[in-house]
Amino acid sequence: MLGTSRRPDVDLNTGAPVTDAGYALVNVGAGLKLGKHFRVEGRAENVLDADYQTAAGYNQPGLSGYGTLIYSY
Secondary structure (H helix, E strand, O other): EEOOOOOOEEEEOOOOOOOOEEEEOOOEEEEEEOOOOEEEEEEEEEOOOOOOOOOOOOEEEOOOOEEEEEEEE
16 A cells, blocks of 8 residues: 655646645555466556556556566476
8 A cells, every 4th residue: 555645746737736635555465375386466556546656647557457478497
């Protein structure tokens, strides 16, 4: 879980001062070993599908999922 409070920023178009809203994100991940050489990992980011900006004018993605298959010799 990641949380941030409101913070000052500058509007991308006008240069005027603005205040970005705070937000909270929930991310989860897990991994599983598959035999001697393989591992599968998965993660979900922004599980609550929060609408947020890390800086004025830069929207961030909603719910996202990622998977990885790892081979190690």
